Amino acid sequence: MIRAESLTKKFYGDKKTADKTAVDAVSFRVKTGEVFGLLGPNGAGKTTVIRMLTLQTRATSGQIYYDGENIAVNPRLVKSLLGVVPQQVNFDMDLTVGENMELHGRLHHLSADTRKKRIDELLDFVELKDTVGQNVRRLSGGMKRRLLIARALIHRPRILFLDEPTVALDPQVRRRIWELIRRLAGGGTTIFLTTHYIEEAESLCQRVAVLNRGRLVALDTPKNLCQNLGAWTVEWNGVAGREYRFFPAKAQAADFAKELASEGSIELRPTNLEDAFIELTGRREGL
């Protein structure tokens, strides 16, 4: 469905700032109907990748294909396939909830009847039907996030991009949004998700790409990423703080844990995606 080849984005500086390569030769494929996660610490380049894939920013070099078609050939056709839920709430603050939805429907060339029907359906889907006449400024953070998803779905996109969809939300709202994403994926929508919440990627994504300092450092299923590191983890309080060691088999991990009997707070557990993430990115930023 999506093919990105050697995608690079450079931001050119001026006299005071240096040039910066935000995304460096990143390549990947996303399959139809897949929930694909792009993971990385803050500033890794995740949003820039989404902005290039959704034609908001031009790539400095590299190619993007949707269903084999280069986006440069017919960008307007490509845009009609995409729905985007941005990281930052970007509603038109002068419009009501219903008018924001209406504007999006009009921009995607839906007829008046279709717009009305889908606005009703989607506001019902995200449980915001009662807010249709309210100004968007009056919604809570969680309501705004749900409305962003509803707005992105009005033209029934085949691919939905979600850029940090649950950032700064409380756990209850986060779980609710995860449920929404699962329902969409269940309905056949391809989902491209960026997050720096490991738990989110582990819970939702079939495959995960890890981006660090603009470079793709891993791409696999969450399970394989963990197993490549070692399926079992021993962690303990070492000289330099909390230390970790990974083992392919539980028995090996248990033997090692016994050797550490004199150390404090030893834990033997299955390796999780957070371990893989930290090993791949080499830092704990954004966690």
Place this chain on the structure above:
Amino acid sequence: MRDVWTVFWRDWVVLKRRLAKFILSRMVAPLLYLVAFGWGLGRSIQVGDGSYLDFLVPGILALNSMNISFNSLTPVHAERVYHRSLEEYLIAPISPSSFLWGKVLAAVLRGLISSGIILLLAYLFGAKVAVTLPMVLVLTLNCVIFAQLGFWAAMTINTYEEIAQVNVYFLLPMSFLCGTFFSVQTLPEAVRIFVEILPLTHTGILLRSLAAGGGIVYSSLAVLIGYGILGYLMGSRAFHKIRE
């Protein structure tokens, strides 16, 4: 055209909601100009065969439509930089020129509404101004030029302070120098040549000629059309550049 209408529709929804406030606020400045320069200072001035008020009204129309159409588009700066709602248009399957023209037409509508208010007030003050279709078209062209300038500023300038600087360094000097309150023929030659390069001067010349029942000054019309084309090119280029 459908996409132009969609972009215009958004601004129309907002304007409709605030129409009464918009009209009232747009009455203040022309009212002050008419009282101060028309009734006050103008009573002692005769311009040719007509009154100073008749001379003044086309100038105020040009000046006011310039300010309104430019400033109608400065909120797009906030949509781009602060609210980020411009992204909604970037990801939509519409052409960049549809966005530009939708926004410009909404600004033109505001400029024409405020021009209508000025004309109404001017008649109440006793001005004799002939309103004709060519006059409305010239006013529209003036609004288009300054709306495009506003669009360009909203797309390229990063802070509110810098937008205010466009007002201070570009629009304000034009307001006073381009023949709004006096004939540019009275200026020293070097200043006059500079002033005659500026678009507002030519809007004033055209409006005055048409308001007095005269014909179209084609050289001035050509200058305005040139600025219109330049404004479109600058606006389009600025919109393309925000994807860089």
